[in-house]
Amino acid sequence: MSFDIQGYHLFNQFAGHHPFLDKTFAFLAQYSLELYIALFILAWFTLPKPEAKQRHALLIMGLAGVLGLIINVIVSHIYFRPRPFMVLKKGTFIQLIPHSPDASFPSDHTTGSFGFAAASWGKAPKWITTSFTILAILNGVARLYVGVHWPTDVLAGMVIGTICGRLLWKFSSVFQPITDYGLRLFHFGNYQHEC
Numbered sequence: 001m002s003f004d005i006q007g008y009h010l011f012n013q014f015a016g017h018h019p020f021l022d023k024t025f026a027f028l029a030q031y032s033l034e035l036y037i038a039l040f041i042l043a044w045f046t047l048p049k050p051e052a053k054q055r056h057a058l059l060i061m062g063l064a065g066v067l068g069l070i071i072n073v074i075v076s077h078i079y080f081r082p083r084p085f086m087v088l089k090k091g092t093f094i095q096l097i098p099h100s101p102d103a104s105f106p107s108d109h110t111t112g113s114f115g116f117a118a119a120s121w122g123k124a125p126k127w128i129t130t131s132f133t134i135l136a137i138l139n140g141v142a143r144l145y146v147g148v149h150w151p152t153d154v155l156a157g158m159v160i161g162t163i164c165g166r167l168l169w170k171f172s173s174v175f176q177p178i179t180d181y182g183l184r185l186f187h188f189g190n191y192q193h194e195c
Helices: 002-012 019-046 053-078 108-120 126-145 151-186
Strands: none
Touching: 002 126, 002 151, 019 053, 019 108, 019 126, 019 151, 053 108, 053 126, 053 151, 108 126, 108 151, 126 151
């Protein structure tokens, strides 16, 4: 589609010309999972010890990302779209990071990112919501900038992730035993005074 081609070049045209942006977006595109793991761990251990609800929000955030990725696996098996570097003429784009020639649609990174972020909206402290949402947006931009996704891959990931993030709260009580186990393991919440 012309929208995808134009939108792709709108972001990718800057790649290879700005070393700082190249390194920043390449890092975000490749290591966002590690950044999220660090954020989850930081949030879990820095929240006030009695705070059980916000730690439950962290669990739902993580599960929302996983659900989004499961949906993506199903979608990619039904509809295979090649990545930009698989179809565009060499010399018309810059690919900053290596990537396997697997399905481009939807973007797994964006889906997981927005699953995490959307599940935090209105449920987690502002610093968690803000950091996860900003990282999700930057991750989506990074996947376009480095040349491994089409714009509609990222948009679809945003939609799927957001739906998963909001949907899982409808069933959040089902996962409460998992949160309770984590609280008990680290002596948080109602278990903070137990030995």
